[in-house]
Amino acid sequence: MNKKVKGKELLLSTKVSKYFGGLAAVKGVDFFIKEKEIVGLIGPNGAGKTTLFNIISGIYRPTSGTIKFLGIDITKFKPHRICNLGIGRTFQIMKPFLNITTIENVMVGVFFGKGKSISMNDARDEAARFLEFVGLLEKKDVLARSLTLADRKRLEMARALATEPKLILLDEVVAGLNPTETYQAMELIKKIRDELGITVFWVEHVMKAVMEVVERVIVLHHGEKITEGTPKEIAKNKEVIDAYLGEKYLF
Amino acid sequence: METKKIVSYSIPIIFVALLSVIPFTQMGSLVPILYELFLWIVLVQSFNIISGYTGYVSFGHVAFFGTAATIVASMVGFGIPIFLSIPIGGIGAVLLAVVIGYPTLKLHGAYFAIAMLSISEAMAVLVLYLYPYGITLPPGLYDPLMTYYLMFALAIVATVVTYLIDKSKFGLALISIREDEDAASATGVDVFKFKIMAFMISALLAGLAGGIAVWRATYTEAAGAYGVEKTIEMIAMCMFGGAGTVTGPIFGATVLYALEYILWVRLPFLHLIIFGVLIVATVLFIPKGVIGVIRKKFPKLRKVLR
Numbered sequence: 367m368n369k370k371v372k373g374k375e376l377l378l379s380t381k382v383s384k385y386f387g388g389l390a391a392v393k394g395v396d397f398f399i400k401e402k403e404i405v406g407l408i409g410p411n412g413a414g415k416t417t418l419f420n421i422i423s424g425i426y427r428p429t430s431g432t433i434k435f436l437g438i439d440i441t442k443f444k445p446h447r448i449c450n451l452g453i454g455r456t457f458q459i460m461k462p463f464l465n466i467t468t469i470e471n472v473m474v475g476v477f478f479g480k481g482k483s484i485s486m487n488d489a490r491d492e493a494a495r496f497l498e499f500v501g502l503l504e505k506k507d508v509l510a511r512s513l514t515l516a517d518r519k520r521l522e523m524a525r526a527l528a529t530e531p532k533l534i535l536l537d538e539v540v541a542g543l544n545p546t547e548t549y550q551a552m553e554l555i556k557k558i559r560d561e562l563g564i565t566v567f568w569v570e571h572v573m574k575a576v577m578e579v580v581e582r583v584i585v586l587h588h589g590e591k592i593t594e595g596t597p598k599e600i601a602k603n604k605e606v607i608d609a610y611l612g613e614k615y616l617f
Numbered sequence: 618m619e620t621k622k623i624v625s626y627s628i629p630i631i632f633v634a635l636l637s638v639i640p641f642t643q644m645g646s647l648v649p650i651l652y653e654l655f656l657w658i659v660l661v662q663s664f665n666i667i668s669g670y671t672g673y674v675s676f677g678h679v680a681f682f683g684t685a686a687t688i689v690a691s692m693v694g695f696g697i698p699i700f701l702s703i704p705i706g707g708i709g710a711v712l713l714a715v716v717i718g719y720p721t722l723k724l725h726g727a728y729f730a731i732a733m734l735s736i737s738e739a740m741a742v743l744v745l746y747l748y749p750y751g752i753t754l755p756p757g758l759y760d761p762l763m764t765y766y767l768m769f770a771l772a773i774v775a776t777v778v779t780y781l782i783d784k785s786k787f788g789l790a791l792i793s794i795r796e797d798e799d800a801a802s803a804t805g806v807d808v809f810k811f812k813i814m815a816f817m818i819s820a821l822l823a824g825l826a827g828g829i830a831v832w833r834a835t836y837t838e839a840a841g842a843y844g845v846e847k848t849i850e851m852i853a854m855c856m857f858g859g860a861g862t863v864t865g866p867i868f869g870a871t872v873l874y875a876l877e878y879i880l881w882v883r884l885p886f887l888h889l890i891i892f893g894v895l896i897v898a899t900v901l902f903i904p905k906g907v908i909g910v911i912r913k914k915f916p917k918l919r920k921v922l923r
Contacts, residue, residue, distance in 0.1 A: 423803055445802035455803050463796035466789075474793045477786045478805035486786070529805050 374401045376533055376565050377422070377453075382431035383589075384417055391417040393589040394431070399533065404559050404566040406576040406597075409586035410609060415569045416458055418586070419535050422567075423455045424448040435533070449479060454531030456522035458538045458569070462510040468521055469493050469506040472528045479529025496524040499562075500554060516547040523554065527562065534558060536568040540575045548572065552579050577601065585609070625921050636769060640762055652765045652833065654874050655772040656826055657854060661866035662775035663822035664851040669860030670788060671815045672795025673722065676730040677737025678823060678851055680717075681710040683842030685824035686831040687744050690752035699758060703828035710824025711817045718816045722809065725798070734845070741843035751838030754831070764833035771829065775822045780863045782818075783923050791815050792861070846889070850877075853896045859906030863923040868908055 377399040384392040392414040399405050407415050420426040422433055424445035432441045440448055449455075454475075463471050472493035476482070484492075497503045500520040505513065510521060519539050526534055540551050552575050558564050570576040576583065577597040584594040587609045593600065600606055640648050660682065668674045685706035692702040721732040782788040790811045793801035802808050831837045850873070858869020873892070880888035903910050912919050 425799060425803070444807075445799070446805050446807045449803055449805040457800065457803075461797040461800035463793050463800065465796060466792055470789065470792075474789055474801065474806065475804045477789065478807075481805070486784070489786075525800075525804055 375399070376401050376436065377567070378434040379418075379422075380432050380434075382418070382421060382428045382433060384414075384421055384426055385429045390589045392421065392428070392586075395586070395589075395591050397584050397591060397594065399565060399567055401532075402559060402563060402565055403582060404555065404568065404580045406580035406583040407567065407569045407586065408571075408573070408576060408583055408600075412588075413586040414589040415586055416537060417589075419455065419537055419569060422448075423453060423535060446478070449529050449531075450481060452530070452532035453535065454479070454526035454529045454533070455535035456519070456526050456537055456539055458541075460515075460518045460522055462513070462518050462521050462525070464511040465509065467507050468502060468510055468513065469497060471510050471521055472496050472524050475525045475528030479531070493524075493528060496528045499527065499557075500524045501550070516543050516551075519543070519551065520554070523558075527558065527564070531564060533565045533567060536566060536570075538569055538571060540570055540572045548575055551575070555579055621921070633773065637766075640765060648761065648765050650878065652761075652768055654871060655765075655768040656830060657850070657870040657874050658772040658867055659768065659775045659822055659826040660847070660851050661854045661858070661870045662772075662779050663819045663826070664848075665779060665855050665860060665862075665866045666782065666791075666822075667815050667819040668852075669855055669862070669865070670782065670791040670795060671812060673812065673816075674726075674730045674852070675733045675819070676848060676852075677733035677735070677845075678819075679843055679845065679847040680733070680737035680740050681713060681820040681823035682827035682830070682847065683737075683744070683837075683839070684713050684740060685710040685827035686837045686842045687748070687752070687839075689828040690754060690831050690837045691748075693754055693758070694752060699832055703825060703832070706828035707821050707824040710820040710827065714816045714820035715813065718813045722812045722816060734848075737843055737845070737848070741839045744843065745839035748839070751836060754835040758832065759835050761833065764829055767829045768826070768833075771822070771825055776863065776867065778818065778822070779866070780923060783863050787811070787814075795861070849896075850892070853892055853899075855906075856904075857895060857899050857906055859908030859910075859912075862906070862908045862912070865906050865908035869906065872907075 375398050379395055379397050382392060382395045383390060395418065409415050417426065421428050424443050428441060432439055434440065435451060435453060438451065440451065463474065469490060473489045476489045476492045494503060494506060497506050500523050502517060502520050502524060505517060513521060523539065536555065540548050543551060555566055555568065556579060559566050568576065568580065580597060582594065583597055583600045585592050585600060585606050592605050592609060593603055636651065639645065639651065664675060664678050688709040689702045689706035692705060693699055717736055721729055724732055790806050793804065793806055794808050794811060798808055854869035854873045855866055857873055858867065859865025877888050880891060899906065905913065908922065912922060
C-alpha cells in the first residue's frame with residue numbers, strides 16, 4: 367500500500383504466525399519498519415498485537431515465519447540477546463522491579479542492555495540522565511512500588527531507553543492515563559525519535575493519541591494484517607472502520 | 618560521616634575478635650552452641666543467595682549440605698585427607714547444582730520449590746541405599762577447636778560474599794530476576810546464566826558447611842544429612858531475619874537458633890510448633906523480615922544496614 371517510505375529497513379517480518387494449540391493468534395504477518403519511523407500498531411482486542419510484540423522481543427518463538435533485525439535473523443534469539451542487539455520494550459501489563467528504587471530499575475538497563483562494564487557510580491549517573499529524559503528524576507530514590515500508574519509507564523520507558531536501543535517497542539503506554547498525562551506521553555514518544563533518534567513501534571488503543579503521533583499505521587484483525595498506511599488513509603479505510611474504529615469515527 | 622564509617626566497620630571487627638578468643642576463656646562451654654549457630658548462618662546465607670536475592674525458593678536446599686557431607690565422609694574413608702576432602706565435597710555440591718539447575722531453573726515459583734524438594738528426597742533415598750548404616754569417620758579425626766574456627770571462617774566468608782553480591786551489578790541482576798524475570802530478560806539480563814551462577818555459589822557454601830559438619834559430627838547418615846526440617850529451618854530463619862538482605866540471615870539465624878535452643882531444652886518437639894507459628898506470622902505480618910522492616914521504617918539506615 368505505502369511502499370514510498372524512505373530509509374533503511376530496520377525490522378522485517380516475513381509470514382510470521384503464532385498458534386496456541388489450534389488458535390492462530392498471529393497469522394502470516396508481513397511488515398517492515400524503517401529507521402527513524404514512528405509506526406503504530408492497532409487492532410481490536412485480541413487482534414494479536416501484544417503477541418506480535420512478544421514474538422519480536424523473543425518471549426515467544428513464532429510457529430512459522432522469520433523476523434529480521436538489521437538484516438540478522440533474530441527469530442530464535444533469546445530476549446536478552448534481542449535486547450543486546452538493540453530492541454527495547456515496555457510491557458502492557460507493566461513490569462517494573464517493584465522492590466528496588468526507580469534509579470536502580472534503570473541501572474539494570476544501563477548495565478545489561480549492552481553488557482557494559484562500568485562502575486556503580488557511573489551507571490547511577492547514566493540512569494539519572496534517562497530518568498531526567500522521561501521526567502522522573504525527582505523520584506529517583508523512591509521504590510518503584512510507590513509510583514503512580516503514569517510514573518510506572520515512564521519508568522518502563524526509561525528502563526527500555528537505558529538499554530540504548532535502535533528500536534523501541536511501546537505496548538500501550540497511553541492506556542489508562544488522564545488527558546494531561548496522555549499529552550505528556552505523546553510528547554515523550556516524539557522526543558524519543560527526534561532527540562534520541564530511536565525508531566518507535568507503538569501498540570495503542572487510544573486512537574486519538576496514535577493517529578496524532580505516528581507516521582504510519584499497521585492494522586491487525588484476528589491475527590492478520592488487514593492494511594497499513596498513513597493515519598489519514600487508515601481513518602478512511604472501509605475495512606478498518608468496519609473492523610475496529612466504528613462507523614462514526616471521523617478523523 | 619567518618620565516625621559513622623568507623624562505627625559500622627568496628628562493630629563486626631569487635632564481634633569477630635570476641636568470637637575468636639572465646640574458646641580460651643571461661644565461656645569456652647559456649648563453643649558447641651556457637652559452632653551450631655555459625656553452621657546455621659552459613660546455610661541461611663547460602664539459601665538467601667538463590668532464594669532471597671534471586672527469588673527461587675529452594676525447598677530442598679539441604680541436598681547440597683547432605684551430598685557434600687556424604688562425599689567428604691566416604692572420601693575420608695578411602696584415606697583421603699580431610700583438608701582435601703572438604704573442598705572436593707564443595708565442588709561436588711556445585712556440580713550437583715549444575716545438574717539440578719539446568720532443568721529446574723527453567724521452572725518458576727512453586728514448581729521449582731517442589732522439584733527441589735523431590736530431588737533432595739530422592740538423593741536421601743539414594744544415599745540410604747548406598748550407605749544403609751551411615752558412614753562413620755575413622756577415629757582420631759575429631760577436632761572441636763579446628764571445626765569451630767573453620768565454621769566461623771565460613772560464616773564470615775558467606776556473609777562477605779553476600780555483601781559483595783548485594784552491592785554489585787551481579788546482585789542487581791539477581792534482584793531483577795526475582796522482581797520480574799520477563800522484564801529482566803527484556804532489559805538484557807541473561808537470566809539463565811545469572812540463575813545458574815547464583816545457584817552454584819549457593820551450593821558451594823552449603824556444601825563446604827556439610828564437609829565441616831561431618832568432620833565435627835564424625836558421622837553422617839541419610840536421614841540426618843537430608844532432613845527436610847533443616848531446609849524448613851533455613852527458610853524460617855531467612856524469612857524472619859529478612860530475605861534478600863546481608864544482615865537478615867545473621868539476625869534470623871541467631872534469634873531463632875537461640876529460641877530453639879531454649880525451647881528445645883524445656884519443651885522438646887513443641888519448638889517445631891512454635892517455629893511453624895512464627896513462619897506463618899512472619900509471612901502474614903512481616904514478609905520482608907525484621908531487617909526488611911527496619912530498612913523500610915528508617916530509610917537512612919539503608920546504606921549501613923544492608
